[in-house]
Amino acid sequence: MKKVLILGLIFMLGTVSLFSATLTVWSSEAQVNFMRRIGQEFTRDTGINVDVQMVTFGDIKSKFLTAAQAGEGPDIIVGAHDWVGELVINGLLEPIPMSAIELDKFADSAIQGFTYQGRLYGVPYATEAVALFYNRDYISDEEVPTNINEIKALAKEFTTDETVGFAVTASDFYHVYGFISGFGGYVFGYDPRTGYNVNNLGLNNEGAIKAGYLLKSFFDEGIMPQGMNYNIMDSMFMDGLAAMIINGPWAVKNYLDAGIDFGVIPLTKIEVEPGKTMKPFVGVQGLMINSRSQNKAFAMEFVINYLATAEGVYQFYIADPRLPSxxxxxxIIAEQGGPVPAEIVAAFTESAAGGEPMPNIPEMQSVWQPMADALNNIINGVQTPEAALNDAVSKIRSALK
Structure with a gap:
């Protein structure tokens, strides 16, 4: 099948020198080595070189925006679905024909994540959502919490001068969105028929304010120390100094390698109030093609028939164990195994299934910084949750205008 498609490309491109073409891919560290291996296979089959360059994940989008608009940059980027709206509005992503991929083999939420205004702008390889990790040296499987009050009680039991009972990156909107949505807060109002209503903001409603007070209580009650951030939380869990944390599937392999005996609880099983469970953000990772690339046909071939195949997505999973798309x-995992125990994969899958996809519209870019500022002010006692969230929504509305 691949050879037929490749011959078709050669026929269509005619005078283009295949042997002088090079595909450039920007990827974060986790995927680089295996993508280079698949790139070598692509080169053997086509004569087209593949240059996979490591770029810090947090820098890929901003650097791509600058480079691609100047007619430079990579042919392919590995990134998140919530970049799609902004990149499409700037004319930087090439639509991918849905007929070219095996749509029935991909999770619906993964395809939806990369769909914008009815067109597909990326091929997904993984989905992800945060969940609650617990260290079995502190908490047995029979003692796992089912609500916030139980989390607090267990956390206080295991909080000492050297250990923390519970930790979350409280100033990071992505990590704490489950608290906000659980109480009934939301980013933009959503209708399946019409999409997102950016004039309907739910980040300062009654539920969001309740979540703000809850997050502040973790610090006020001595459960988490001021200054807790992702790196500290991650290191403490890896060193066996944290009983419970909220983190994502990207951290699993490191914890396994560190020898931590842990379990994972979907956030969708944690009640914030009776009958109301947490709903984490769901993210989708995938492969996007530069619309200004001179090698779009080759990039499409590499993405669709080498990276987004069942074997390719399995290799993504081995390199970066998130939930396969x-x-x-x-x-394949059942037959060949993988770096993550099946029960952990199942827990994250359940957390993602009950979560809410991050809006992939460009207006979402106006949300992150105001919410980060609001969360910082709440947990540091600079503003009340009401004042901080009202300010955040005011800033978001101003930015959207």
Missing amino acids: RTDVAQ
């Missing part, structure tokens, strides 16, 4: 990869 293709449903048929589960069978």
Whole structure:
């Protein structure tokens, strides 16, 4: 099948020198080595070189925006679905024909994440959502919490001068969105027929304010120390000094390698109030093609027929163990194994299934900084949750205008 498609490309491109073409890919560290291996296979089959360059994940989008608008930069980027709206508005992503991929093999939420205004702008390889990790040296499987009050009680039991009972990156909107949504807060109002209503903001409603007070209480009650951030939380759990944390599937392999005996609880099983459970943000990772690339046909071939196949998505999973976007990869994992125990994969899958996709519209870019500022002011006692969230929504509205 690949050879037929490649011959078709050669026929269509005619005078283009295949052997002088080079595909450039920007990827974060986790995927670089295996993508280079697949790139070598692509080169053997086509004669087209593949240059996979490591770029820090947090820098890929901003650097791509600058480079691509100047007619430079990579042919392919590895990134998140919530970049799509902004990149499409700037004319930087090439739509991918839905007929070219095996749509029925991909999770619906993964395809939806990369769909914007009815067109597909990326091929997903993984989905992700945060969940609650617990260290079995502190908490047995029979003692796992089912609500916030139980989390607090267990956390206080295991908080000492050297250990923390519970930790979350409280100033990071992505990590704490489950608290906000659990109480009934939301970013933009959503209608399946019409999409997001950016004039309907739910980040300072009654539920969001309740979440703000809850987050502040973790510090006021001595459960988490001021200054807790992602690196500290991550290191403490890896060193066996944290009983419970909220983190994502990207951290699993490091914790396994560190020898931590842990379990994972979907946030969708944690009640913030009776009958109301947490709903984490769901993210989708995928491959996007530069619309200004001179090698779009080759990039499409590499993405669709080498990286987004069942075997390719399985290799993504091995390198970066998030939840595979293709449903048929589960069978490969069952047959060949993987770096993450099946029960942990199942827990994260459940957390993602009950979560809320991050809006992929460009207006979402106006949300992150005001919410980060608001959360910092809340947990540091600079503003009340009401004042901080009202200010955040005011800033978001101004930015959207």
